[in-house]
Amino acid sequence: MIKENVKDRIISAASELFYFDGYNQTGINKxxxxxxxxxxxxxxHFRSKExxxxxxxxxxxxxxxxxMTNYLSVKPAGQERVIAIFDYLNHWLSxxxxxxxxxxxxxxDIPKDQNxxxxxxxxxxxxxxxxxLDELNKxxxxxxxxxxxSNEIMVLxxxxxxxSQIQKANWPLVAAKKACxxxxx
Amino acid sequence: MIKENVKDRIISAASELFYFDGYNQTGINKxxxxxxxxxxxxxxHFRSKExxxxxxxxxxxxxxxxxMTNYLSVKPAGQERVIAIFDYLNHWLSxxxxxxxxxxxxxxDIPKDQNxxxxxxxxxxxxxxxxxLDELNKxxxxxxxxxxxSNEIMVLxxxxxxxSQIQKANWPLVAAKKACxxxxx
DNA sequence: TTTAAAACGTACAGACTTGTCTGTTTTCTG
DNA sequence: CAGAAAACAGACAAGTCTGTACGTTTTAAA
Numbered sequence: 132m133i134k135e136n137v138k139d140r141i142i143s144a145a146s147e148l149f150y151f152d153g154y155n156q157t158g159i160n161k162x163x164x165x166x167x168x169x170x171x172x173x174x175x176h177f178r179s180k181e182x183x184x185x186x187x188x189x190x191x192x193x194x195x196x197x198x199m200t201n202y203l204s205v206k207p208a209g210q211e212r213v214i215a216i217f218d219y220l221n222h223w224l225s226x227x228x229x230x231x232x233x234x235x236x237x238x239x240d241i242p243k244d245q246n247x248x249x250x251x252x253x254x255x256x257x258x259x260x261x262x263x264l265d266e267l268n269k270x271x272x273x274x275x276x277x278x279x280x281s282n283e284i285m286v287l288x289x290x291x292x293x294x295s296q297i298q299k300a301n302w303p304l305v306a307a308k309k310a311c312x313x314x315x316x
Numbered sequence: 317m318i319k320e321n322v323k324d325r326i327i328s329a330a331s332e333l334f335y336f337d338g339y340n341q342t343g344i345n346k347x348x349x350x351x352x353x354x355x356x357x358x359x360x361h362f363r364s365k366e367x368x369x370x371x372x373x374x375x376x377x378x379x380x381x382x383x384m385t386n387y388l389s390v391k392p393a394g395q396e397r398v399i400a401i402f403d404y405l406n407h408w409l410s411x412x413x414x415x416x417x418x419x420x421x422x423x424x425d426i427p428k429d430q431n432x433x434x435x436x437x438x439x440x441x442x443x444x445x446x447x448x449l450d451e452l453n454k455x456x457x458x459x460x461x462x463x464x465x466s467n468e469i470m471v472l473x474x475x476x477x478x479x480s481q482i483q484k485a486n487w488p489l490v491a492a493k494k495a496c497x498x499x500x501x
Numbered sequence: 502t503t504t505a506a507a508a509c510g511t512a513c514a515g516a517c518t519t520g521t522c523t524g525t526t527t528t529c530t531g
Numbered sequence: 532c533a534g535a536a537a538a539c540a541g542a543c544a545a546g547t548c549t550g551t552a553c554g555t556t557t558t559a560a561a
Contacts, residue, residue, distance in 0.1 A: 137538070153425035155340040159519060169539045174520070231424065235478055239421040240338035256482055282491035289482075290475025293420055297441055297474075305469035314495055322508070344549060354509045359550070 138176045140166040142190060145183045150233045155240060181245045183236065188248070190266060191233055192255040196262070198223075207271025210315050213263055213284065215255075217308035220291060221301055231296030235289070260285050280314060287311055323361045327375060330368045335376075336415060339369060339422045340423060366430045369422065373433070376418055377440040381407075394455025395475070395500050398448055398469065402493035406486055408414040416481030420474070445470050465499060472496055 132138060144166035147148040148154045148157040152223055163173050177183045206212045224230070234252045241248055263284055291307035320328065321438045329351035333342040344365055348358050387404045391397045409415070419437045426433055448469055452462040476492035 152428070154426060155425050157440050160517085161556090171522085171540085172538050175537075180519070223519080225521095234422040235420075235482075238482060239416065239424045240340050242341060243337070252482055256479070260491050279491065279494065282487060283495040286472055286475035286479055286488050286492045286495065288475065289470035289478045289488075290473065293474045294441070294471055297420075297423060297437055302467060303474075306464065307471045307513075309464065310468040310471065310495070310499055314498060343547075345547090354511090355508085355550085356552085357508050360507075363550095365549070 137166075137168055137172050137310070141168055141173055141176060141183065142186055144168075146187050146191060147186065149187055149237070151227075151230060154237045181247060184245075185251050187248050188234060188251045188255065192258065196258070209266055213266050213310060214311055214315065216263075216284075216288065217291065217304055217311060220288070220295075220307075221304045224292065224304065225296055225301060229295045229299050229301070230287075232292045236292060256285070261287075283314055283316075284311055322351075322353050322357050325367065326358055327354055327360060327371055329353075331372050331376060333421070334369065334372055334414075335418045336365050340425060366432060369430075370432050370436050373419060373422070373436045373440065375441065381443070394451055396455075399452050399493060399496055399500070401448075401473065402476065402489055402496060405473070405480075405492075406489045408464075409477065409480055410486060410489065414480045414486075417474075417477045420478060440468070444473075468499055469496055 140198045141162065143164055145157070145162045148161055148165060152161075158280045159170070159173070177186070199216070199219050201257050202222065203215050203289070206215045230236075231312050234255060236291070238249055260281060264277060264281040267275075271280075287307040287310055291303045294303035295301055326347065330342070330347045333346055333350060337346075340495045344355070344358070347368070350357050351358070362371070384404050387407065388397045388400050389420070391400045415421075419440060423434055445466060448468040449462060452460075452466055456462050456465075471493040472495055476488045479488035481487055
């Protein structure tokens with residue numbers, strides 16, 4: 132296995148630490164140690180810890196969406212695919228000991244001035260929101276208010292992830308799926 | 317206005333700081349400064365920052381439930397009261413600039429060894445869960461699976477709070493209420 | 502009024518934080 | 532092969548953090 136280049140090594144190391152240990156629990160020194168990179172090199176690629184976090188989130192979102200889309204591709208487009216999102220959440224979160232959403236976990240407790248992080252979180256959530264709305268519009272009848280339902284499904288997703296993290300169990304994901312199914316009827 | 321005693325002053329100061337600034341952004345020194353208490357006195361009452369957090373959460377939960385119950389008391393018991401929870405969330409969160417749930421905000425990023433915090437968060441969420449189930453059982457027909465629906469409503473609540481925090485808007489709370497109403501039909 | 506507890510201010514330990522700087526070595530490119 | 536760029540190790544600044552120890556003063560109870 133070939134070693135990644137410096138920048139990628141930094142992102143990989145930071146991603147793992149930020150997600151599993153938490154943003155505040157992860158110091159710059161831990162990142163450079165894990166990445167096997169000198170501090171000088173790190174600051175050549177990123178002007179601050181916040182800057183690493185932004186790239187971490189962007190990259191994570193991209194990979195997550197790709198993985199999810201792939202998982203959903205076996206289902207027919209539209210409502211069925213939207214419902215299967217909850218299966219994907221279950222599949223994903225059970226593998227990471229219900230560590231929750233990297234985006235939720237980072238915005239709840241960051242220094243007041245680190246607004247770029249909050250912005251990228253919002254942007255990614257909007258992206259997911261759009262995905263759901265687009266899917267719903269593929270199969271839904273004209274009478275259905277897909278905009279409204281996409282809002283409700285977003286709430287279900289965020290809540291299921293958070294509650295499964297608190298409870299370290301998958302019942303919130305199962306419940307959210309059931310609720311989603313009923314809302315789409 | 318009479319000054320609170322030392323212990324209460326510590327809890328008051330810590331509560332405000334933990335909630336509005338965040339647990340990790342709040343150092344012991346800020347707490348004692350705001351509380352106008354010596355460090356020695358603080359450590360006489362609490363053996364650690366974690367210990368303060370536990371009391372903060374317990375007290376916050378108690379006050380929150382009281383406030384909510386009071387808000388809901390004008391509504392008839394049962395389903396109507398459960399639906400009105402979302403009005404209460406709206407009422408509350410719009411006042412604190414959608415700062416979200418103090419419990420969610422603290423478990424997402426704490427040192428790995430601080431398990432007492434995680435435990436108290438779970439305990440309080442269970443308490444809320446029980447409240448909802450009890451209300452539902454007051455008016456629901458036998459055919460309704462109140463246990464299942466209470467799970468789904470918990471998901472809606474957590475998601476609405478989290479998403480309103482991310483988006484700094486109340487539409488998730490409005491959407492969650494609508495979803496709740498439909499699920500109860 | 503004596504005695505004990507509690508609160509005080511402050512200094513301190515020791516470890517951690519982010520970020521800068523220096524000087525050396527490696528790698529890449531023209 | 533020469534020169535520039537990049538990566539390296541590590542010291543350092545300036546500050547933060549939690550938690551302890553000190554001697555002094557206030558408070559409260561016996």
